[in-house]
Amino acid sequence: MELYRCSKCSSEYVFRRAVCPKCGSKGFDSVEVKSAVALDSVHLIATPEPFPDDYRVVMFQSGNGARGFCRTTSDVKRGDRLRIGMDENGPVCEPE
Amino acid sequence: MVSIVAANFARFGKRDEDIFAISSESALPIVDKFRDVIDFVVVSNSYSGEFNDISGLNNLLTTHLAIENVPSMRVDNTSGSGGSAVLVAKSLVASDEAKNVLVIGAEKMTGYPTKKSTRIIASLLPPEERRGGPSLPSLAAFMTRSYIREFSPTRESIAMVAVKNHHNGALNPYAHFQADVPLEKVMASRIIADPLRIFEYCPVSDGAVSLLVTSDENSKSLGNKSVKITGTGASSGTSSITSRESLVSIDSVKNSAKKAFKSARKTPQDMDIAELHDMASILEIVESEDVGFFKKGEGWKALETGETSIDGRLPINTSGGLNSKGHPIGASGVAQTAEIYLQLTGQAGKRQAKNVSTGFSLSMAGFGNNSTSFVYEVA
Numbered sequence A: 001m002e003l004y005r006c007s008k009c010s011s012e013y014v015f016r017r018a019v020c021p022k023c024g025s026k027g028f029d030s031v032e033v034k035s036a037v038a039l040d041s042v043h044l045i046a047t048p049e050p051f052p053d054d055y056r057v058v059m060f061q062s063g064n065g066a067r068g069f070c071r072t073t074s075d076v077k078r079g080d081r082l083r084i085g086m087d088e089n090g091p092v093c094e095p096e
Numbered sequence B: 001m002v003s004i005v006a007a008n009f010a011r012f013g014k015r016d017e018d019i020f021a022i023s024s025e026s027a028l029p030i031v032d033k034f035r036d037v038i039d040f041v042v043v044s045n046s047y048s049g050e051f052n053d054i055s056g057l058n059n060l061l062t063t064h065l066a067i068e069n070v071p072s073m074r075v076d077n078t079s080g081s082g083g084s085a086v087l088v089a090k091s092l093v094a095s096d097e098a099k100n101v102l103v104i105g106a107e108k109m110t111g112y113p114t115k116k117s118t119r120i121i122a123s124l125l126p127p128e129e130r131r132g133g134p135s136l137p138s139l140a141a142f143m144t145r146s147y148i149r150e151f152s153p154t155r156e157s158i159a160m161v162a163v164k165n166h167h168n169g170a171l172n173p174y175a176h177f178q179a180d181v182p183l184e185k186v187m188a189s190r191i192i193a194d195p196l197r198i199f200e201y202c203p204v205s206d207g208a209v210s211l212l213v214t215s216d217e218n219s220k221s222l223g224n225k226s227v228k229i230t231g232t233g234a235s236s237g238t239s240s241i242t243s244r245e246s247l248v249s250i251d252s253v254k255n256s257a258k259k260a261f262k263s264a265r266k267t268p269q270d271m272d273i274a275e276l277h278d279m280a281s282i283l284e285i286v287e288s289e290d291v292g293f294f295k296k297g298e299g300w301k302a303l304e305t306g307e308t309s310i311d312g313r314l315p316i317n318t319s320g321g322l323n324s325k326g327h328p329i330g331a332s333g334v335a336q337t338a339e340i341y342l343q344l345t346g347q348a349g350k351r352q353a354k355n356v357s358t359g360f361s362l363s364m365a366g367f368g369n370n371s372t373s374f375v376y377e378v379a
């Protein structure tokens, strides 16, 4: 999936902001992240549209500290290393 | 100083009527009595566009109530709309921009599949976070998991929030749920977001509630019982859940409560009663700590000792809370103020707490994206 890296202080974010909250710079480069670590995961049964009915939401952290959510149908546990990709709805992940 | 002199509910729950009928059911008893003096209307509502295909709800409502010449505005701050609306009303009176402000909190959100309403509520998340599939209830599950890891509460103590609040709701004629739920039933109910179960979440509800906010001087001439708003505090944090330092504490809750207590020159320990934003069971516990009622990591113990029950030292969510009274988004924060008003004026019926003269309410937007706290005292 795509991350946004501050062109001045190199902080990385999952979501795009107009201004880097760490250094105030307005320039961002897009970088690809393919792996991350699971901080925790929640088995979600009542899911929102447009997602399927039953999955785990995983809170992940990339090597450079960017955090976000991805979906998986695998049994991901806290501390697991993840491979991150994309499907039509957004980021998905699998244990490495 | 600013006072509340009237509060009136339309029952929360699955209602057949439209948002106009529900809103006027709550507002009319106040409008009938104070029609000639109401000089501003603040409508708290977040999702009339998404759920009801309505914009400009405030003017449509004043027209419906035949007070269309009274200036009005709609306040939208997601789940925290109600607290923001009360803050706006208080500020209008304090600045002398208006003398008697009618606040109407209303939402009509039933009638859609859960998957659709879950999507609408999740639209307050940053778009890139939202694409990863979280719902608001799933964030409470992340919080619960962190809280259990960090503080080792009994799992039952968290579920006891639902037991306590359903008990209170059963005593409140305006609550969505009207029945007690024993602990065993909560613990055996369907999981929504692991580990939290369906009885630990607020339902999707329709509902409305109205208040009249006025100046202290005015409150005497209006003839009703009154309660003063002696402290207010608004605070904001990030919309991004994954950017937060901690999942077991909410900065906007801590800071808004601190501000409110400071402006009232009171402490959390001075409070006799409180309404907190219990969208999920764990939130009541975390907020009760962040507000300062209990030490961090110890709020769960109050559920075991009964300290926060109606007859306890500090009753929390005597109304049934969002958990049992329901959470018609725009109505919820206004309903918290209304409950404290009813309690402090001795009008809370079967759920009346004894010897209460100070109160606190916390209205929270999103998953703590921002918060508004209030301190109230008997006039």
Ligand SMILES: [Zn+2]
Binding pocket: A006, A007, A008, A009, A010, A011, A020, A021, A022, A023, A024, A025
């Ligand atoms: Zn930067």
